[in-house]
Amino acid sequence: MVSVKEKIGFISDMDGVIYHGNRLLDGAREFVHWLLENDKRFLFLTNSSERSPRELQEKLKRMGIDVGEEHFYTSALATASFLSKQCPGGSAFVIGEAGLLKALYDVGFSMNDVNPDYVVVGETRTYNFERIEHAIHLVLNGAKLIGTNPDLTGPTEHGIAPATRALIAPIELATSRKAYFIGKPNPLMMRQAQKRLGCATEETVIIGDRMDTDIIAGIESEIETILVLSGVTSESSMKRFPYRPDHVLKDVGEIPS
Numbered sequence: 001m002v003s004v005k006e007k008i009g010f011i012s013d014m015d016g017v018i019y020h021g022n023r024l025l026d027g028a029r030e031f032v033h034w035l036l037e038n039d040k041r042f043l044f045l046t047n048s049s050e051r052s053p054r055e056l057q058e059k060l061k062r063m064g065i066d067v068g069e070e071h072f073y074t075s076a077l078a079t080a081s082f083l084s085k086q087c088p089g090g091s092a093f094v095i096g097e098a099g100l101l102k103a104l105y106d107v108g109f110s111m112n113d114v115n116p117d118y119v120v121v122g123e124t125r126t127y128n129f130e131r132i133e134h135a136i137h138l139v140l141n142g143a144k145l146i147g148t149n150p151d152l153t154g155p156t157e158h159g160i161a162p163a164t165r166a167l168i169a170p171i172e173l174a175t176s177r178k179a180y181f182i183g184k185p186n187p188l189m190m191r192q193a194q195k196r197l198g199c200a201t202e203e204t205v206i207i208g209d210r211m212d213t214d215i216i217a218g219i220e221s222e223i224e225t226i227l228v229l230s231g232v233t234s235e236s237s238m239k240r241f242p243y244r245p246d247h248v249l250k251d252v253g254e255i256p257s
């Protein structure tokens with residue numbers, strides 16, 4: 001096993017690794033500086049489909065880290081990439097935000113509320129009964145049901161908000177169809193990220209703060225994993241899982257040192 005510092009490609013989760021809410025985490029600035037200084041290839045990953053890479057870039061810039069938008073990869077991009085391969089030039093009825101709509105348009109999908117190939121659901125704050133009812137009709141008429149990510153909840157300033165899996169549940173229940181979810185822990189997203197970096201499996205490392213999404217997705221795509229303890233996982237809660245990361249670090253600031 002080559003040491004982590006010698007890896008070429010770095011796939012890093014954001015929340016709990018780089019920032020928490022609007023607060024930059026210890027070591028994040030040093031880590032990103034080190035990536036840039038050493039010409040590493042890197043992607044910041046998020047399971048959220050709400051924002052576009054540009055909006056994520058601006059968010060990070062406001063916190064004092066400035067990297068190009070090509071360094072961001074979201075479940076919206078992963079979903080669009082998957083769907084464009086499954087059904088080139090297809091159409092979708094979308095319950096989601098601008099980040100998801102833009103990703104689908106960018107791969108040549110059109111929006112269709114009459115007879116779409118897919119009903120695609122992601123995080124949204126404009127959720128209403130009429131859209132859900134319409135989505136149910138479309139799925140019963142043959143549209144395939146896709147969720148951008150399987151998260152039940154996501155963090156907000158006030159606590160938690162329902163995320164994609166909670167939002168898609170009424171459509172699954174009413175139609176008796178099961179959605180297919182693209183984001184972590186589906187290893188598909190890690191594979192796509194690795195391809196984007198253009199790195200071999202042995203040259204790549206995955207960094208995350210969650211055992212049941214980041215670390216398991218790394219293990220299932222056979223990419224080396226680093227768990228950082230700056231997010232939701234503690235050393236004792238890590239031990240409850242039937243698998244383990246390759247490395248455990250306090251925060252990403254330990255990678256360069």
Ligand SMILES: [Mg+2]
Binds near residue numbers: 014015208209210231
């Ligand atoms: Mg995280």
